[in-house]
Amino acid sequence: PQEPLGDGAVLLRGFARDESEALFAAAQAVIAEAPLRHMVTPGGLAMAVAMTNCGPLGWVSDRRGYRYQGTDPLSGHAWPAMPGVFRALAGRAAAAAGFEGFEPDACLVNRYVPGTRLSLHQDRDESDYGAPIVSVSLGLPAVFLWGGTKRANRPHRVPLDHGDVVVWGGPSRLVFHGVAPLAPGEHERLGTQRVNLTFRKAG
Ligand code: MD3
Ligand code: FE
Numbered sequence: 001p002q003e004p005l006g007d008g009a010v011l012l013r014g015f016a017r018d019e020s021e022a023l024f025a026a027a028q029a030v031i032a033e034a035p036l037r038h039m040v041t042p043g044g045l046a047m048a049v050a051m052t053n054c055g056p057l058g059w060v061s062d063r064r065g066y067r068y069q070g071t072d073p074l075s076g077h078a079w080p081a082m083p084g085v086f087r088a089l090a091g092r093a094a095a096a097a098g099f100e101g102f103e104p105d106a107c108l109v110n111r112y113v114p115g116t117r118l119s120l121h122q123d124r125d126e127s128d129y130g131a132p133i134v135s136v137s138l139g140l141p142a143v144f145l146w147g148g149t150k151r152a153n154r155p156h157r158v159p160l161d162h163g164d165v166v167v168w169g170g171p172s173r174l175v176f177h178g179v180a181p182l183a184p185g186e187h188e189r190l191g192t193q194r195v196n197l198t199f200r201k202a203g
Contacts, residue, residue, distance in 0.1 A: 002096070005158065006146065008132075008170025010097040016089055016136050017163030020189070024138055026083035027109055027195055030054045033080040034072045036111050042066070049118050049179075050111040055082035057106040057202045059125065066125050068106060068202040082107055089165075090134045090199035097167035099132045104199035112142065112194040118179040120147050120155065123200075131201035132169030138162055138197070139190030140182060147176030162187065 003011040016023060036050035039061040053059060057068040058079040072079055086107055094102030106126075110118075123133060137160040144166075145155035157180065160166070168175075179196075186192055 005166065006172050006175070008168065009146075009172035009175075010167045011158070012093055012096060012165040012167065013161075014163045015093055015096070015165035016138075019085060019089060020138055020163050022085045023089065023136065023197070024190060024195065026085050027138070027197065030080045030083065030109060034058075035074065036109070037074060048116045052079075052109045053107060054080040054086070054109065055105055055107045059106065059108050059200075059202070068125060086197065086199070089136065093134050093136075093165045093167055094132055094169075097132065097169065099167065099169055102132060102134070102199075102201070104134070104201055106200045106202040108198045108200070110196040110198070112140070112179065112182045112196070113192060114140075114182050114184040116179075117181040120145060120151060120176045120178040122174050122176055124174070126200055126202045128201050129173050132167050132173065134199040135166045135168070136197040136199075137164045137166075138195045139187045140185050140192070140194040142182055142194050142196075143180040145178040145180055147178070149175055151176050162190075 005011050034052045036052050038046040090104050141161045144158040144160050147155040
């Protein structure tokens with residue numbers, strides 16, 4: 001089941017469902033090596049979403065700004081390698097949406113608990129906006145906010161469930177987007193959390 005969301009954005013409902021156990025296990029291994037943490041914005045506020053990364057590059061925020069870098073600032077070591085199941089799924093999802101040969105060099109792992117939100121933003125720290133971003137939702141359901149190309153546009157609400165995959169490319173690549181506060185609940189496998197993976201070509 002493939003739903004076009006907007007120009008260049010494709011929602012692949014349940015695309016990762018059969019692999020969700022393997023994906024979550026791999027995410028837990030990444031988190032064991034590079035713990036989830038609340039990064040600080042340049043303005044000095046801790047982000048509500050807890051984050052970590054795997055792959056050659058990882059997204060970081062601190063008082064100096066936002067950027068991708070090859071090392072985890074907590075350890076000074078390289079980020080964990082991107083698990084094979086991550087890389088394979090991202091490539092298959094991108095191809096299903098019409099982007100052949102997607103080879104992400106960064107995977108941002110986001111963890112939400114009930115009440116956590118992500119305010120409207122654009123993803124502009126990557127070098128090549130021609131490459132798509134692939135996102136995989138695991139655990140508790142969320143309401144994704146799809147805001148259009150201007151911050152002032154009233155966002156559309158798109159429910160995202162465990163195993164849903166979205167591919168954002170072309171004209172959708174620079175839309176404003178966010179996540180509404182996560183509702184309370186318990187997921188049978190992940191418990192009281194939502195884990196989102198975003199695969200990017202950052203460098
Ligand atoms: C549309 N994450 O990590 S995933 C992010 O659910 C982020 O954790 C949200 O926004 C989450 O930056 C949303 C869907 C998503 C990710 C990146 C996009 C949608 C996007 C980049 C451009 C346009
Ligand atoms: Fe984003």
